[in-house]
Amino acid sequence: MDQELNQKIDAFIAANREQLLDDIAALVAINSVETAPAEGAPFGEGARAALDKALELAGKMGLATHNCEGYIGYAELPGADPDKYLATICHVDVVPAGEGWEADPFTMRRQDGWILGRGVMDDKGPMVVTLYALKFLKEMGVQLRYPIRALAGTNEETGMKDVEYYLAHNKAPAFCFTPDAEFPVCNGEKGHFHGKLVSPVCKGKILSFTGGVANNAVPDRASALVDADIVGLKNAPNITLEPENGGVRVRGWGKSGHAASPEGTVNAIGLVVDYLLANDLCTEEERKYLEALHKLHSSTAGEGLGIATSDGPFGPLTIIGGRIYMEDGRMVQTMDSRYPTSTNGEVIAQAIRNAIGDGAALEDVDAADPFYIEADTPAILACIDTYNQVTGKNEKPFTMGGGTYARHFPYAVSFGPESHDLVLPSFGGPMHGANESAPVDALLQSIKIYILALLRLEEIDF
Template sequence: MANVYMDKIEAFVRANEENVIRDIKRLVDIPSVAGTPEPGAPNGAGPAAALKEALALAGEMGLATGEFEGHMGWAELPGSTDKQIATITHMDVVPAGNGWTGDPFNMRVQDGWLIGRGVADDKGPGVLCLYALKFLKENNVPLKYSVRALLGTSEETGMEDIDRYLAGNRAPDFCFSPDAEFPVCNGEKGHFRADLVSPVCGGQVLAFEGGVAFNAVPDRAAALVRAEGLLPAENITLEPGEEAGTVWVRGWGKSGHAAMPEGTRNAIGLVVDYLLANKVGNEAETAYFEVLHKLHASTDGSALGIAADDGLFTPLTVIGGTMKMENGRMLQSVDSRFPTNTTGEAIRDTLTALCGSAAAVENVGIAVPFYIAADAAPIRALIDTYNEVTGENAEPFTMGGGTYARHFPLAVSFGPERQDLQLPEFAGPMHGANEGAKIEHLMQALKIYILALVRLQEIDL
């Protein structure tokens, strides 16, 4: 059945390119970083506003819409059975952070690319899913299984939205999440999150701040210290503090996603190493910074003693995402993505032993890895669709990123990013400054998603 629609899919994608760009901008221009819960907006006004606009867009397409307690919304087409296929994307985004060359919440088009927070993660893909349902509806594609395009509001801050949704709604029989890379990701590493918390040190460090999200490598950080005679260093600048004898030590790094830290430079680590090298800090502060030095010394966990590689997933990664000071205590967030030959509990215990009395390991969160066999029928349907459209001979892969897929009985992540994507100088990665998405790739992804939803109707679930 799928091949019958190829010409219509091609025509639909060509005809709707400008509409897709317009509608992605409608969503990207809404700042939807998590905020203070409000009535009807459990994840803050921004995510709620973006969800409302996405549902309005779906309604304009003639799709039936619904929402669950402000956590999750959806557009839907009915099928002839009680089984359901779903896509799931999210309308919330990580904070903009620094280093942008334009307004992150005013999407712009540049040399065939969309630039703005959420164009790739995950508002652009969310719009593609709605257009895929629009095609199914306009072309009266017979549906054995209902198709629901789920739209979340707290993917970047713990995915409580999907937990709430699944507590009150049945899980789809198969789901894919366009929140990663093509071709098909059929496994995700485990996820460890915690804070390394110092004692109240009462020393030379008066303030420390850095990072915008626990799952992003920070490109800048700053510590206010009481010290004299400090000199600038590579990637370090100095500014006088308001109080005599104080100075702001500022680190300048390179941002990126916590799951893909290769090529990044962590600004918190730069400041920590500078303070250690210049002997800024009392005994307690120095002991704490020695722990942080090991955290930032490598992104594979080797300096911490938690490195792991199972041959199925890529090796363990670990980064420090945010740094702050509360009530005289410094808090460094830790984000690790781990393969199957270690556990979150093992990482916690190793960090606890390493910290000793220098820091406490607090606010621990753990998600286990998941993996679905590459020869499962829905997985083959997706990979075959991708290969047919692209002319490639790709196979499923595993990754360190965390998506909604891990919350469902049978789900994977499915594009639209590309593992070999070469970013132009003016565009950045997901979670980074100048987040970019190539229009040509988005439109090809739309073609893939439409064909995949048609092909999934042909298999037994």
């Protein structure tokens, strides 16, 4: 590594540390969960406000900015080649805060070298980090071969229509990386399968059933109001019972996490389902539906639904139930599956229908195939070599179940800044969970990694 360049980067990071954290806090302060569209705000006013803030921050750094009709925006550094450009892409929308926070999720907190708040890691913190990488290149007067755009999306969590709009109106970058996953480099993502298990109109003992805040997050709490007498009901682990309006509120208390990595989570909906079944708090028609839900919640590997499978590049399929709610007298359970190359959406859908029988209907199905880019391509090597050089490690690219913007581009990967061996503090939570947290030192180190990786990418003949 060029020692003079290394020293300049270190000095830049030290000088900008406090402002960077303040900028992340300014983005976190905006509740950018998707809401109803408004004029100039296709994914709601919160997402648009976060986009405006990101572009405002970039403008203050002296970067040229462009807003693509509220769908997406970018900050840009010019380059000599007008026909090709490099890009980074982050998102400024977030999943709902949910419950279980120890403080306001939209007021960023600092504690023992960590920052906490919705979006600090997914993906507002990395968004600000990429802007500072461009800020360094601008301040150093680096003459770029390819222009570099730092894209700021607004719909990653709920559909990625933002990047679809961008690519419909702009040429794709020669190469793009998204700081929305783990280091070192993710060069493949599992396929995605989504659907809903919908009950008949039962008009039985279950008066309401609610749980979860996002389709792609394991819920840590859920509850059902049932027409029953609390007297005689048995206690159960992670279940509480409360009398309510002549009935009983059955609450489940689980452990949240991301749908892409559900290992170690406890789905609160599944806890309530099993309690209702075990205590006969349902009619026969409701029982059939709950038994279908039990098959879903019994295994995050899909064994209960008969869809379990695995392959070499990606490992096992995963599936979770994210939200449950009642609509027009029916119970609706959303599902989120990440699957390897050894199956496909049609096979998964048919297996689920076979498993649930007439207990539920499978509706609103959609699927996207896995994507994979060979690890020895020049741009991926530039990213992995930079990471290993900065950290002193000898890591290899990996695949994952998470879905990022990378799958929408012809040549792209996800590239940090999370870490697979990161141990969360007792006061901190994961992405999509309560008390979402990020280590400050890791975010700062990622600035150096991104600066050096972009400089290496500039040397490649695309």
